[in-house]
Amino acid sequence: MGCKTINSPASFEFFSWLTATACLYWLLPPAMRRYLLIVSTAGILAYADPKSLLALSVMTTVVCIAMQIKGAWRNSSLLAACAVVLVTLVAFKLLETTQTTPSMTDRLIPLGLSFYSLRCVHLLIERYLGQIERPATLQVIEYLFFPPTIMAGPIHRYPAYAAEQPGAFSFAMFSAGLERILYGYVKIVVIGNYLLNLQFSRWILLRFDPDTAGYQYFDALNYGLNLYFQFSGYSDIAIGFALIFGHKIMENFSWPLLQPNIVMFWRNWHISLTSLCREYVFAGVYAATRQAWAGVFLTMLAVSLWHGLTLNYLAWGLYHAAGILVCQQWSKSAAAKYLQRTLPSPVNRLIGWFLTFQFVMLGFVWTKEVDIAASFDAYMKIISGVFGSV
DSSP: OOOOGGGSTTSHHHHHHHHHHHHHHHHSOHHHHHHHHHHHHHHHHHHHOHHHHHHHHHHHHHHHHHHHOOGGGHHHHHHHHHHHHHHHHHHHHHHHHHOOOHHHHHHHSOTTHHHHHHHHHHHHHHHHTTSSOOOOHHHHHHHHTOGGGTTTOOOOOHHHHHHOOOOSOOHHHHHHHHHHHHHHHIIIIIIIIIIIIIIIHHHHHHHOOTTSHHHHHHHHHHHHHHHHHHHHHHHHHHHHHHHHTTOOOOOSOSSGGGOSSHHHHHHHSSHHHHHHHIIIIIHHHHHHHOOHHHHHHHHHHHHHHHHOSSHHHHHHHHHHHHHHHHHHHHHHSHHHHHHHHHSOHHHHHHHHHHHHHHHHHHHTHHHHSSSHHHHHHHHHHHHHHHHHOO
16 A cells, blocks of 8 residues: 555545644643644654654654754765755655655655655755854744645745744734635645536547647646646645744745746746756856856756656756747847837737746646657657648
8 A cells, every 4th residue: 555645635534633723722821832843744754654754753853964064064964964855855856766666655755755855855945054143943943834735835934934923813813814825725726626627628629639739739738737737726725724833934836837938937836946046056157157057957957856756857848948048038139129129018018928927838748748858759740740730
């Protein structure tokens, strides 16, 4: 048997667990609430997949020890802990890549590992840079084990979390949280599962042969839209429950599919991940090399390989890195400035949105296929279909 269905943020078990935890949270005195958050998360991990609790607990122990070290060993300890976290993440990602049986993958990969690892890295780097003072161990564990974000993010920031100390129950935050949770379930259940997974998928199968360009294009469109609504729905549920617990955590999506260029798309897609990568990867590479293109490529490499250590995700990351660099060069060109002067702003934005949307959706061909050869085959069908109809 694999992990129980609690590993899905949209599951009834996940919802019931968070609801029960939230009720107990506000019934307890303030001094006891952080203990409830830690024990509740540890309990649900133990129930769903004990090895996940073991893996995350070991990682937490390493981080907490490193965060408390002072003096000459402080920075080296933080870097060593960061290396341990990243090596652990890469090791499990490699195991995930080598397994072909889904049930085996479920047994091997700890729940929430990708998001949890980056929260650990965030803590260690901020402490290394001196952006946060030496925190109390209990507060670190509370932050890392915060129930709403344990499974699928967002990768909320420690300083903002630590600065909030929920006191009295807020009906305004409770109402806003319920509304956000409702939005999340509508995205997942109605739009993602029913309209896209069921209805749109059925329409594609009835309308197109799998070997045609139309099928490949609409299949990528269905995949990309479904991914957006499912993942942003998960984020809405996490943000909503965080509000009920009295915390405002960062947004993860801000209308990314309506952005006028690929740079703006990435500033509004999976914000908690991409903002960390810009701060920790791009800024570091650019400071060392003064080459923006190197920073862009390595940042997108980090983003893509965080999702999966496969050639498909590598190709997807390089595809988007190239798109970002082309977009940046185009925006500086005389042709772009001429179009900005001659065309009305809404027309420019509409053209930019259309091209960006197509670029993003076609990029999902890299990640939806089983391997790199299948992706190339899908692209060739789309290209041959387009040029064959001209």
